Amino acid sequence: GQQVMQIPQYQHVQEGEDFTTYCNSSTTLSNIQWYKQRPGGHPVFLIQLVKSGEVKKQKRLTFQFGEAKKNSSLHITATQTTDVGTYFCAGSARNGSARQLTFGSGTQLTVLP
Amino acid sequence: NAGVTQTPKFRVLKTGQSMTLLCAQDMNHEYMYWYRQDPGMGLRLIHYSVGEGTTAKGEVPDGYNVSRLKKQNFLLGLESAAPSQTSVYFCASSYRLGRGGYEQYFGPGTRLTVT
Numbered sequence: 001g002q003q004v005m006q007i008p009q010y011q012h013v014q015e016g017e018d019f020t021t022y023c024n025s026s027t028t029l030s031n032i033q034w035y036k037q038r039p040g041g042h043p044v045f046l047i048q049l050v051k052s053g054e055v056k057k058q059k060r061l062t063f064q065f066g067e068a069k070k071n072s073s074l075h076i077t078a079t080q081t082t083d084v085g086t087y088f089c090a091g092s093a094r095n096g097s098a099r100q101l102t103f104g105s106g107t108q109l110t111v112l113p
Numbered sequence: 114n115a116g117v118t119q120t121p122k123f124r125v126l127k128t129g130q131s132m133t134l135l136c137a138q139d140m141n142h143e144y145m146y147w148y149r150q151d152p153g154m155g156l157r158l159i160h161y162s163v164g165e166g167t168t169a170k171g172e173v174p175d176g177y178n179v180s181r182l183k184k185q186n187f188l189l190g191l192e193s194a195a196p197s198q199t200s201v202y203f204c205a206s207s208y209r210l211g212r213g214g215y216e217q218y219f220g221p222g223t224r225l226t227v228t
Binding site: 045 | 148153154155156157158161171172203205214215216217218219220221222
């Protein structure tokens with residue numbers, strides 16, 4: 001079945017440093033979504049990417065979808081303590097149901113003040 | 114709107130006991146999901162439903178059953194709990210975004226421990 005790998009599993013950064021998490025799928029995706037889960041909380045939707053090579057920005061967050069639609073990345077510029085949490089990518093397989101998402105294992109971000 | 118709610122928030126079971134987790138959403142979403150979250154493994158889909166009266170298996174369905182008798186409710190049952198089912202369970206519902214994707218709204222989770 002479809003697998004979505006995410007690296008790194010953990011990342012510690014000093015406040016103000018940049019952070020990147022990478023997501024790779026074993027199959028071509030129709031779209032990819034990113035979610036953030038604060039410690040003790042539940043996942044919250046951040047964004048969806050659909051087009052090959054698409055880049056979207058939300059303030060200090062930059063999301064990219066690969067040309068082959070099999071990988072994606074999330075980059076945070078100048079991290080703040082409010083960025084702490086686990087970031088998950090989740091994809092829908094191109095030949096599967098758009099209603100089902102396969103989640104990556106997540107990257108847990110710690111921001112040291 | 115309350116969004117997605119789950120009851121209970123915490124539960125401790127003994128091996129072999131049964132229980133039902135309740136998920137409710139007030140957003141009129143067609144699709145609902147049950148996930149389990151274990152350390153280092155992300156979210157894994159247990160069962161899902163694409164509408165009232167319909168259910169389907171996800172990635173890890175064994176040991177669980179579900180029912181969707183009403184559009185707003187999705188129940189997850191554990192018939193005979195095992196320690197391997199110790200986990201945090203999240204319910205989610207979704208609607209269709211533009212351009213084909215489905216944004217999922219998650220409930221606050223149920224932390225289940227099986228001893």
